[in-house]
Amino acid sequence: MAGTRVAVWLVNNPSPEAPALTAVLRSYDVHEPAATAAEVRALRPWTRRLREVFEAGTVAEKAGCADALLIAADCRPRLVSHGNGLPFHFHYAPVRSSLASRVKALTAAGLAHMIDDGGGERLRACGRAGCGIVFADTSRNGRRRFCSVRCANQVNVTNHRLRQRRAAAR
Ligand SMILES: [Zn+2]
Ligand SMILES: [Zn+2]
Numbered sequence: 001m002a003g004t005r006v007a008v009w010l011v012n013n014p015s016p017e018a019p020a021l022t023a024v025l026r027s028y029d030v031h032e033p034a035a036t037a038a039e040v041r042a043l044r045p046w047t048r049r050l051r052e053v054f055e056a057g058t059v060a061e062k063a064g065c066a067d068a069l070l071i072a073a074d075c076r077p078r079l080v081s082h083g084n085g086l087p088f089h090f091h092y093a094p095v096r097s098s099l100a101s102r103v104k105a106l107t108a109a110g111l112a113h114m115i116d117d118g119g120g121e122r123l124r125a126c127g128r129a130g131c132g133i134v135f136a137d138t139s140r141n142g143r144r145r146f147c148s149v150r151c152a153n154q155v156n157v158t159n160h161r162l163r164q165r166r167a168a169a170r
Pocket of ligand 2: 126128131133
């Protein structure tokens with residue numbers, strides 16, 4: 001869902017240039033996505049709260065964080081059409097509210113929907129210590145632990161060396 005993808009992008013790009021944020025929001029059909037530097041700044045504390053959902057250790061903790069985000073964002077879904085037979089779709093905050101408010105409501109809703117769908121444990125931070133990249137695991141078995149093949153390989157090499165050292169010490 002778009003809200004989850006925007007949340008992932010924001011957590012991994014906490015201080016974006018305004019045009020970069022605009023481009024991402026536009027790619028997910030967010031209304032009037034033109035972001036200003038002030039809105040980017042306004043979203044920074046929000047981004048830290050989004051990260052907490054990915055880093056929480058249990059689904060119950062993730063759900064607690066996401067629920068608090070729904071309240072903080074004053075998320076209230078509405079069905080909106082933009083006229084002339086265009087399809088109805090959810091808006092999570094009124095079209096007229098600020099872009100930062102709409103992004104907050106959208107990202108809170110995205111993470112909450114994912115948890116509601118039973119995908120809470122798929123909201124993860126990379127398993128390589130010090131990486132910090134978060135992702136929504138869309139793999140079939142839901143067992144992806146790393147953000148990238150690069151991180152997975154680094155951890156495998158480190159573990160391999162540790163095993164060799166232990167074997168040599170025997
Ligand atoms: Zn719309
Ligand atoms: Zn990583």
